[in-house]
Structure formats: C-alpha cells, structure tokens
Amino acid sequence: MTTTRRLRGIYCPNVVPLDASGEIDESELRRYVGWLIDRGIHGLYPNGSTGEFTRFTAGERRRIIEIVVDETAGRVPVLAGAAEANTRETLAACEYYAKIGADAVAIVSPFYYKLSPEGVWAYFDEIGRNTPIDVTLYNIPMFASPIDLDTARRLAGQHARIVAIKDSSGDLPFMRSMLEAIRPERPDFSFLTGWDSCLLDMLELGCDGGTNATSGVVPELTRRLFELAETGRVDEARGLQESIARLFDALFGAADFPEGFRMGVGLRGIPVGAGRTPRSARDRAGDADTLERLRALLDAEELR
C-alpha cells in the first residue's frame, strides 16, 4: 500500500463562479476557495458534478484545477475531478494533476452509454494500472453507469492506486456492504458519501467523510457535523443533520441541479454569475421566491 492515511473529512465539490461573459471568474473562484478554507472545509473537490465538469471544455477543466491547486497552496488537500472523454485522455489528466500538485483524483464511472459491470471494471482497471496519482472511484447511478459491489471489491483488491470510493446513491445498505467487503482487505481504502441528507448516518456507519454539495454553501455546518460525529456527540449531530438535510432538499429542489447550489453560494456573498445552461423566463419567474426561501433557511442557521 502506498497510502498510509485514508482520505478523511468533507471535500467541497465547489461550484465555479462565472463572469458576465460566461467565462471562469478566476478572482471570484480564488476568493471562494479561500472562503471555504477559512470556514474549515477539509479538502477541495473541483470538477465534481456540483462543479458542472461536463459543461466546461477540457481546457477549462484543467484551468479550474490549476486555479484551485494554486490558491489552496497546500492548506488542504485537493481531490481533482479527472474524467475525460476516454481512458487515454483521463490518464493524461491524471498525469497533469499529479504534476501540478493535486493530492488525488476522482473519476466518475463512464456515462452517456450505460456500460455493463464488466465494462465499468475494465475502464477503471485500465486507469488503475496506469495512473500516477491516487484514484477515487465515483459512483453516481442517477447520472452514470453504476459501480456495483463486486466491481468495487475487485478494483480495490487489484489496484493499490485506487484508494477510495465516493458514492452518491444515498443507499446506506449498499455502503454497509461495501465497507464489509473491502475494509478488511484494504484498511487504507476510504469511503466517502455524496448524499448530504444521510451524511451523519454514513459517518456513523464507518464512512471517512463526504463530498457534499451543501458544504459549498454552509461549510461551517458540514464541518461541524463531521467533528461532532468524530467526537461522538451524536445528539448534537442529529439536530445539525436535520438542518443540513432541509437545506439540501431546498437547494436540490430549487432548480435543475446544480443551479440551486449556485444560488446558495451567491446568497453567502460569492457572486457566481449565471450558470452555463440556459434557463427560460418561465423557470426564472420563480427565482425571487426561491431565493427568499433559501435566504430564510440560511438565516435560521445563524451562520457567522
């Protein structure tokens, strides 16, 4: 095993601020990264689903990682989303992110085409054999080919460079099965959840942390939940988890994902600009009400 410590804590799948012409707003992105670190986020996870990686060009995806790694400057680890069009491009991204100082990468299971479990395995097997940087498997069955239990187990058993799985299914029995199947053989393997409304339950189960969209809006709360869970203050944690679940539902339901999370970040004082996917006038008609509702939820948390 090349890794002695597991990935731990809350990695923020940060949204990307855009300027008036729709370009990456580098200065706001840098400010946002600092803001997140100041509020105690344990790591950054640029180019995640919340970060709309598919809506940027390959060049922009690299630029986003460059900015985040540079701005982070080693204060917290960076888990770089590295999925590209095919294994060769993905491996090239892995190499580049290793070179510029990312700590690990996360690679979503192949999407668009629905691959069989054997095809999913072959994809990650090729990556596992060639990556120069630690890899987190990213399972998000609502958007991409599912990584099933047997595939995760095989990959964890075969590749020391595959060091974690991020699961966004919110399926607790599935996480339990993965922990039971993989942890005895790979005590260094990390389990992260991407489903915010059961973050506490997953931590109680033995997960090492999460990559949670709400952590980009209320990093104070997700971090505090993690710490309460870590120190066994479960009763306090339960109340906080309810708040986070309520926020998550509201942000998730505010608009087509992940636009609601962009709204939430904007409400915290980071101008994020209009998203990359057009929204109709009909859709935007409800925004004033939505923002008011989200603001009320945020105010109720007495942040800062």
Place this chain on the structure above:
Amino acid sequence: MTTTRRLRGIYCPNVVPLDASGEIDESELRRYVGWLIDRGIHGLYPNGSTGEFTRFTAGERRRIIEIVVDETAGRVPVLAGAAEANTRETLAACEYYAKIGADAVAIVSPFYYKLSPEGVWAYFDEIGRNTPIDVTLYNIPMFASPIDLDTARRLAGQHARIVAIKDSSGDLPFMRSMLEAIRPERPDFSFLTGWDSCLLDMLELGCDGGTNATSGVVPELTRRLFELAETGRVDEARGLQESIARLFDALFGAADFPEGFRMGVGLRGIPVGAGRTPRSARDRAGDADTLERLRALLDAEELR
C-alpha cells in the same frame, strides 16, 4: 421557412475506424465513407451515438466531420453531430460545420444531468436563435434528457432553423403524436427514427427516414427497405424489416453498445480497430462465437 425540402432517407451514423494506436484512421474512414455511398446510403451522420462522439475530444470530433464532409464531396448530404459541452461550444461547432459545408447538424438533448422539460427547451431555444445551420433535435431518452411532445412542438413552432427531430425511443405512438402535432404547422419539418427494428413501421406512419446503426453494416438493406416503403411494396418490405430487426438485435446484444456495430462493420471488410472503451478478457472471451454468429446472419442476407 428557409428549407423547402425535408431531410429524407437513411442517414448512416457511421462508426469511426481507429488505428493500432487508437487514433482516427483517416484512410479507412475515407474508404468506409465511399463504401457506404457506393451502397446507396442517402446521407452521412458522423458523431452520432453509434459514432461514439462522447469518446472523442472536441478536436477529434471536428476532425471527423472535416474528413467525412471532404470525402463525401457533396455526393450525399452530411448531418453533423454537433453537441459540445455547452451552448456556446455547440454553437461554435454549428458555425464551423456550416462553414466547411455540412448540410445540417444534429444535437443531442443535454445529458449527464437530467434536465426538466423547461431546461431542455431553453437549451434548444438558445441554439435555435443563434445557429447558422439547420438543426435536427436528437431525442434518445435511454441516454439523455428526454425531449417530450410539448417541447418538440414549441421548438418546431418557434425556430425555422430547427428542421427535424431524430427520435431513438422506438416509441411509435409518441412519433404519431409528434407528427400530428407538428406536421400541419411545419410541412417542412422532418421526422427520423433511430430505432432500426421499427424502421418500416415508422416510415409507414409518415416518417421521412432514419439514422440507423444497422445502415453502417448493411447499407444495401436499409436503403432497399426505404425504397420498398417509398414505392408501396409493403409485403417485400416486411420480410426485409424482419431481417434488419434480427440483425439489429444481434448487433445490439453482441457487446456494450456500440461495440457490436463496430464488429459488424469489421465483418463487412472495413478494419475498424479496437474501440476506445477497454474491454476485459472475460468480455472478449465470447467474441469468437459472437463474430461467427454475426457472420452467419450477414451471410444469410447474400449481400453483394
């Protein structure tokens, strides 16, 4: 209306031959294009789902269109798959494909994220307002956000530059509803089916043609089916449709889509090389049998 004639006939969603190092094999791609045209294909449709557009880089996607347009040299129309990471990139592709002489583009509905109908509409509305080239909506609900009836109707009513829909659901009642809703207002609007095992039925219903993966393997048959349907020789067409359905099922089931269609093209004498998505030894173990079975099916058709 800027278009007076509808898109008609069978547009081949061609696979892309790759060389031993996984690069686009330009000479084989050119040879394949000629081979298809010689066998009577009505149009080319590069960068479709069968053409694995998501597994190429943005630069490679442009290169594929350049080669196909150049090799076709006006002998048949080219419908260029133009979906990119976001509306701006997609529109840039539209402009480029218009400039180099493509006849129209096809744009798949947004994928990965599942958009609401209103989000799908807004995406195509933005494209419809800015495209310099005719646009075919591409509905493939098994892989991408569905384009529903109302969305298709609104877009057809609002944008003269949106001139067709390609539907790969195989849902005949849905196609009937679209024809009924759109054709009276837009007699120039074209309806294409991407589901080969009901091609004849869709033509009988009033569709203008298809973009059918089997046409890349047996262009002689799909063309002949179209001509039989066009000339009312329905009985002959029925037998042929059964053959095509049988082939489609076999090619679709041979491996993770679209690998079976690549195998089929190889069996016709066009070396396509290994695909871009890795396949495990376990998967490949059955290939010899699969190829034999496919070969027998092709032989039974007495092609050439």
Place this chain on the structure above:
Amino acid sequence: MTTTRRLRGIYCPNVVPLDASGEIDESELRRYVGWLIDRGIHGLYPNGSTGEFTRFTAGERRRIIEIVVDETAGRVPVLAGAAEANTRETLAACEYYAKIGADAVAIVSPFYYKLSPEGVWAYFDEIGRNTPIDVTLYNIPMFASPIDLDTARRLAGQHARIVAIKDSSGDLPFMRSMLEAIRPERPDFSFLTGWDSCLLDMLELGCDGGTNATSGVVPELTRRLFELAETGRVDEARGLQESIARLFDALFGAADFPEGFRMGVGLRGIPVGAGRTPRSARDRAGDADTLERLRALLDAEELR
C-alpha cells in the same frame, strides 16, 4: 392443435357499471354489453385491467363473467379475465368459466411481487398443463411481471391450450420479435395488442386484433379501424387511428387509470356510477372541464 381459428378482432375490455351503493349494476351492465355488440364489437373481455378486476372480490369477478356470458348469449365470443390469487384459484376460475360457456380466458402475469422470467414461466406452465379452456397470456409490464420473448416462445411451444398473447406494452419491435419467433411453429397462435395508439400499426405488422380500452367508448371506431386494416384501406385507416390515439391519450390522461374510460362510457349514455377507488375533492374539481373536453372530442367523431 385444438384450435383451428385464431382469436381475431377487437375484444372490448368492458368497464363495470356500478349502482349508487357501489354494487355491480347488473341491468346497466347487460344494457352496455348489448350496446357494444350492436356497435359491432367482435368480442367481450370482462375482468380486464380496464374492468378493474383487482377491485372486485373473487365472487364479484365470477358474477361479472356470468352476466356477460349470459347477456352475450353466443352473439360474440367472450374472453374471460381469470387471474386469481394463485394457480389453484386461477385454475378453478378457468374451469368455472369453461363450464358456463366462456370461449377462452386471459390471465395476467403475476403481479405485486416481481417474478423472474423463470417464475413467470412456471406459473403459466402450471396453468397450461391443467386448464380446460384456451388461455391468452396477458403481458402488461407497467403493472405486472413482464412476460419476455423467450418465456412467451417456450409457453407457446409447450402448451396447445395457450393460444394467444395480449400485449399491452405498445412495443412494436417486441411484437415483431414475438410474431417471428412463434407464428411459424404455431400458426394458430393469436397476437392481440392492448395499446390503442398503435392498433393500426400492430394490425399491419400481423396482429390478429386488440383488447382496447377505447373500444368500450367508441366501439364503432375501433371496429371500423379493424375492418379498414383488414381490407387494405390503409389511408382511411390512418386518419381513424389518429382519432383513436387522440381519444386514448385524452381518456388515459383524464384521471388515474381507468377512471377516464369510465367517464367516456358515461358520456356515451351508459350510467357507470362512481368508481370503486375514492377520488378526492381536489381531483374531482377538474372533472367538469375534463368531461367537456372529452365530450368535444367525442362529438368531433360524429358517432351514430
């Protein structure tokens, strides 16, 4: 083979009129049966999904068949829905319906529990080995365990008493595959469609008829469609199919299925009473508008 003629034509899955206390309204049911036969229905299909078989007790289901068989008095064949709680009860119903003069039964695939294909096969195999009356397999994957191609083929090959399949998936390629797989071996086997908006297409494909909910509302139209298809007057048939599809969509969408079809029957002058499943005030608030819209659609057809 014990059957020399295939089941043919349109079998009406009749709704069941209820009186003010929610009981079967025998006199209206008898009048409705006569009304349907007068308008040219080819057969009756009591205890289908449109007939809400699951919402009646086992005793009431028998009573419904008794009434329909008696009232029909041999004028048209009766296909009796015979699914009960388990194979023994279902077989007892088969025996009873044979005894009282039903012509055949239709048995829906097991529901509630989702059975594997092998479980579906075993269920119908047991029935096929013991039934004293011809059996129609009833495939309705939106409500019950699907009957797949291989299962249908095995059952057709093994049991002479299984003489037909009624498929309500509306999946034309699936029907094509079944026809191709079963018809050569079982020329006496009948294929019926339960999806009204592609009835013509299914007849063109080679189906023998349908069990169509709209036939309970507009028996004149479904019968005429069948006759036009039978005599090759396809152009006239197409226009009629569009009307039927429009009606089907409107009746299907009017309320939770099959309440809209009950409304439709009521609009034709058969009092059907309130359905057996309660409807909220909120739901019923739209009924006046819905009925007006349905009435307009029916009026447009100039029935009678």
Place this chain on the structure above:
Amino acid sequence: MTTTRRLRGIYCPNVVPLDASGEIDESELRRYVGWLIDRGIHGLYPNGSTGEFTRFTAGERRRIIEIVVDETAGRVPVLAGAAEANTRETLAACEYYAKIGADAVAIVSPFYYKLSPEGVWAYFDEIGRNTPIDVTLYNIPMFASPIDLDTARRLAGQHARIVAIKDSSGDLPFMRSMLEAIRPERPDFSFLTGWDSCLLDMLELGCDGGTNATSGVVPELTRRLFELAETGRVDEARGLQESIARLFDALFGAADFPEGFRMGVGLRGIPVGAGRTPRSARDRAGDADTLERLRALLDAEELR
C-alpha cells in the same frame, strides 16, 4: 389521540406454513407463532408481503389472522395485514380484525394500478375516516403505489386512527424527512422500517421498530439488535447489524421473494411446505446449494 403509546419493537411478518396439499398448516402456524414469541419477538404481523397475502383468498387471509390472534393470546400485540380489493372490503376486514382482538392493522398502498399521490391519499383518507381500529400505512414502492412525504404528512395530520407508517424503501433520508415532518405534531405516531439491512440505522434515526422479514428466521438476532440499540450499546449493535444484513441479502437473493425466507424458516426447524407460486425444475436445481449456504450462515450465528 386515542393511543398513548407508540407501536414499538420488531413485528414479525410471519410466513405461513402450508401442508402437502397447499392448505394453511394450522398446527405448524400455531407452533411457529409460539416459537417466535419464545424467541422474543415484540409483535406479530401476519398478512404482510413476506406472508404472501396476495396469494391467499380473502377467506384464507381472515383465517390466518384468526389463528395468529388466537395462538398469540395477548402475549404480544398483533398487527394484522388488512388490505383487500377495495376500501369497503378493506374496512370490513378492519372491523373483523378489531372484533377478534387484533391490536392494529397495516394496509398497503393500492397496487397493480399505479395511483397518483392524490389517489393514494383519497384511499387512506376514506379508511382513516371509517376504521374502528388503529391503522399503519404501509409504503413499499417496489411493489405498490408510493406514499410520498406530503401524503404521509396529510394523513397523519388528519386521522387520529392512522397511528404509524411502515416504510420498506430502505431510504434513510426519506425516513428522516417523515420523522421531521410528522413527529412534532403527532408524538404518538410510530415509524417502522421494513428494510432489514438498515434496521439499526433507522433505529438510531429515531424509528420505533421494524417489520423485518429476517425476524421470522432469526428472531433472536433482530430482537437483540433492537435491545442493543435501545440501550445505547451501538458498537455491539453494529456487528449484529452486519450479520443481519448478510442474512437478509442471502435470503432475499435465494429465490424469487419471499421464497428464500420460507427456506430460512424451514432451516430453523419449522416445516413450511412448498410455496404457493410454482417453481420450475431449473429454479429448484440450485436449491441444495442455496440451502447449504443459508445453513452455513445460520450456523455461524450460533443461535440457541
């Protein structure tokens, strides 16, 4: 509120032993009930999904409740599955079960037809207004129309006689939302989980108990898990939950549900006979291996 204490603990959805001719084996059912009570089950839940309620006739369903109530003789509460063909029949069952001494009923959401949320509400509203016995809503979205959050909240707020929900989705965030929405207004309302592989997590979340299929096979373990959770011995409980999850997966995967649970009960020494749904020779071919594997899992638990 008529109820001052919430339903609590593990209610066993008992399977029904059958004799050689497929009839209810009353003496074995009585012995089984006693065996379960001796091993500490907190309550009985006859006519649940594990009890195959749909595969019995209405008369048999009543007989099963009679036997269980009689044999239990007040030692533990009986939660009687009471869903029948329609609201009137269901209410008649409620009355009968109240009369013979059941403590409460559980009523599954309407199935076969997929009802809209408003239709589901109307069904339970009718029941809530007329039932003479406490009602548990039963949500099992894999088999029946889902009961969504808003519907559960409305019903809990409107009907004092609706006192609990049993949720078999295994969706922890959904349970969290229900608890948060309903508990403040209805402190007497009980939340039970039917998904055994997250029983502990649901108890930690605040659930009152479960209706768990594994409790029919290993009542000692599910009861102990409940007690460990209740007394805050979470570490011990975690190991036990892993065992139960492993057993649940094995029993669930052994055959079409719930046959594997019947096998498990048989292995504990209660002859259950062949199930009511036929199984093919091909299916049964693996039974010897399956039984051996299940036996090994049970032996590993050192029961008794």
